[in-house]
Amino acid sequence: METKITLSELIKPGNVAVVTGASSGIGRAACLRFAQSGMTVWMVDVDEAELGLAHQLVQQSQSAAAVGSDGNSTQIHARVVDVADEIAVQELATAVFARNGATHILMNNAGIGLGGGALTDMTTVQRVLSVNTYGPIHGCVAFVPKMKASDQPGMVINTGSKQGITMPPGNLTYNISKAALKAYTEGLEHEFMQERMEGVGKLRAALLVPGWVNTSILLKAQQHKASQQGQDFAVSSVSFHEEKPASGAWMPSQVIDFAIQEIDADRFYVICPDNDVDRETDNMRMTWTMQDVTHNRPPLSRWHPAYKDKFTEYVKAASENRKSQA
Numbered sequence: 251m252e253t254k255i256t257l258s259e260l261i262k263p264g265n266v267a268v269v270t271g272a273s274s275g276i277g278r279a280a281c282l283r284f285a286q287s288g289m290t291v292w293m294v295d296v297d298e299a300e301l302g303l304a305h306q307l308v309q310q311s312q313s314a315a316a317v318g319s320d321g322n323s324t325q326i327h328a329r330v331v332d333v334a335d336e337i338a339v340q341e342l343a344t345a346v347f348a349r350n351g352a353t354h355i356l357m358n359n360a361g362i363g364l365g366g367g368a369l370t371d372m373t374t375v376q377r378v379l380s381v382n383t384y385g386p387i388h389g390c391v392a393f394v395p396k397m398k399a400s401d402q403p404g405m406v407i408n409t410g411s412k413q414g415i416t417m418p419p420g421n422l423t424y425n426i427s428k429a430a431l432k433a434y435t436e437g438l439e440h441e442f443m444q445e446r447m448e449g450v451g452k453l454r455a456a457l458l459v460p461g462w463v464n465t466s467i468l469l470k471a472q473q474h475k476a477s478q479q480g481q482d483f484a485v486s487s488v489s490f491h492e493e494k495p496a497s498g499a500w501m502p503s504q505v506i507d508f509a510i511q512e513i514d515a516d517r518f519y520v521i522c523p524d525n526d527v528d529r530e531t532d533n534m535r536m537t538w539t540m541q542d543v544t545h546n547r548p549p550l551s552r553w554h555p556a557y558k559d560k561f562t563e564y565v566k567a568a569s570e571n572r573k574s575q576a
Contacts (some may be wrong), residue, residue, distance in 0.1 A: 253446045254452040255403050257513040263288030268353050270333050270389060271360030273300040276409065277457075278308070279502035280357055281326075283510075285312040290325040295360070296332045302446055310519045325511060333360045333385030334377070336392075343392035350425055352400045356393045357411040358386035359458075361431075365423030373523050377421050382427035394438075398455060406442075406455040407509070408435045412521075412532065415459070416539045419553055432457060439518055456513050461524035461532070463498040474509030498526035 251275045267284040271277035272293035284291045287306045291306065295301040305328035312326060329345070331338045346353055364374055371378075386408045397404045413421070413492045415429025445451025505522055512520040523529050535552070536539040538561055542551050 253403070253449075254516075255446075255452065256490045256516075257355070257403060257405055257456075257510050260402040260403060260405055261287045261289060261510070264290075265294070265354040265355065266290045266346065266350045266352050267355040267356040268292040268294065268389075268393065269355075269359060269462055270294040270331070270355070270385065271409070272328075273297050276460060276463065276502045276505050277357070277359040279506045280359070281308045282503070283313050284355065284505050285309075285326055286313075286493075289355075290350055292327045292329060293344075294329050294331050294342065296330065298330045301328050301330060308400035324429075327373045331386055332381075333358070335386045336384075339385075339388040340392045343396055346393075346398050347400075352389070352402050352404075353393055353397050354404050355407065356389060356397070356404070356411070357407045358389040358405075360410060361384050361411075363421075363424060365425075365427075367422050370423045378423050378427050379430070381429045383434070384425070386431055390438060396452065398451075401452065404454075405454065405513070406435075406438065407458050407513075408438075408455070409458045410435065410573045412459055412461065412490060412535075416535050416552070417550060428473055436518075456509075456518055456520055458505070458509050458520045459522060460500075460505050461522045461527055462496070463505055463522075463524070464499045464501055465494060498524060500524045530569075530572060531565070534565050538564060 260285060267278050267280070267289050269284070269291065271279050272281050273295035277293075277295070281291050281293050281304070284425055291308065293301060293302070293305055296377050305326060309326045327349075329342055331342050333339055343353075362378060365378050366374060390406060394406065398486045408431055409425070410432050411428040414432050415432075417425050417429070435455055439455035439457075442451055442453045445453070500522065507515055509520050521529060523532065538552055541547070542549055547557060549552050552561045
């Protein structure tokens, strides 16, 4: 009989969460939620200055249940780690288990938005893949064996992207990194499922697929690009981020709320809507993408001149059909 594991049951005092990409955005929002629920939280990021500020914020927000008897919060840890560094991630896992003996939630969330087309320079390609794809794999390889050995229920949440499913042109490198992570996480959950069905597994995996979210990933990508080109960078030039939220985008805390809801409902694919795109529209876009294969269309036909109008008609017909059935 399969062991049922919900995220809500894991978010409780005494349990341990490790979150990468914790200095801002979705990662920081997750840390805030976990800390406010009394969990021990390990905040992991490569940006030491930003991580320090986030660490202070999470400590301040921690609920009374998670405050030590001396009145000081002692359960929120900050660790500077580049997830692209396999050895550094292994050392992180060793430190977490040496201190806490368990990890109940591993959230591999660190990611970068750099990239480009099919001929992007290999330095950029390797950096994007090393963070967005190998980073979560490093996390799983370092933590999952220890999580299994602890014999406690646990959850692995890998942050993917809709771009890794629908593959919009414009940043192929990023798309590849997230598509590979999707495949890896699907395989990981299948192995976990087999172990649960055999009565020997207590772990579960989920793929978190945010929609449009007010995070700093675009800001950091543009800042990096300007630095590489020796150009001045003005934060005001970035169209949206957490401190300059776009009305169509969700806030990071909404993503965490939705993730808990969906994972508790036993969903592996956590496909987040936003204020501009609902789930039905996402479903139509993903279905069309898969049908490029089954209908023998050109790749990325949604953006192909010969098929763009057909895609628009497909969405319109599906929407009208949905309304007629309502």
